[in-house]
Amino acid sequence: MPDVRLQIPDxxxxxxxxxxxxxxxxxxxxxxxITLYNxxxxxxxxxRVVLSxxxxxxxxxxxxxxxxxxxxxASSK
Numbered sequence: 075m076p077d078v079r080l081q082i083p084d085x086x087x088x089x090x091x092x093x094x095x096x097x098x099x100x101x102x103x104x105x106x107x108i109t110l111y112n113x114x115x116x117x118x119x120x121x122r123v124v125l126s127x128x129x130x131x132x133x134x135x136x137x138x139x140x141x142x143x144x145x146x147x148a149s150s151k
Contacts, residue, residue, distance in 0.1 A: 080104050111142075118145040 082100045090103055114124045114137060124137040 114139075114142050115145045118142050119148065121146065 080100075082103060087098075087100050087103060091098055117124055124142070125134050126137070127134040
């Protein structure tokens with residue numbers, strides 16, 4: 075697998091640290107982001123959709139990312 079180098083702006087890291095009340099490092103943020111992205115791709119490849127909702131299940135929003143949607147199209151071919 076090729077090495078990938080990412081630059082995450084300090085303000086993004088700081089914002090995530092504040093929201094998660096942790097000292098998470100940029101490398102861990104990147105690993106978590108790739109894990110989440112891979113999961114979303116796998117879900118779309120299964121024909122499922124990725125949603126966000128309030129804790130009570132109301133006010134749903136569907137994740138819309140063209141690169142993830144391509145996985146849904148690839149699975150139907």
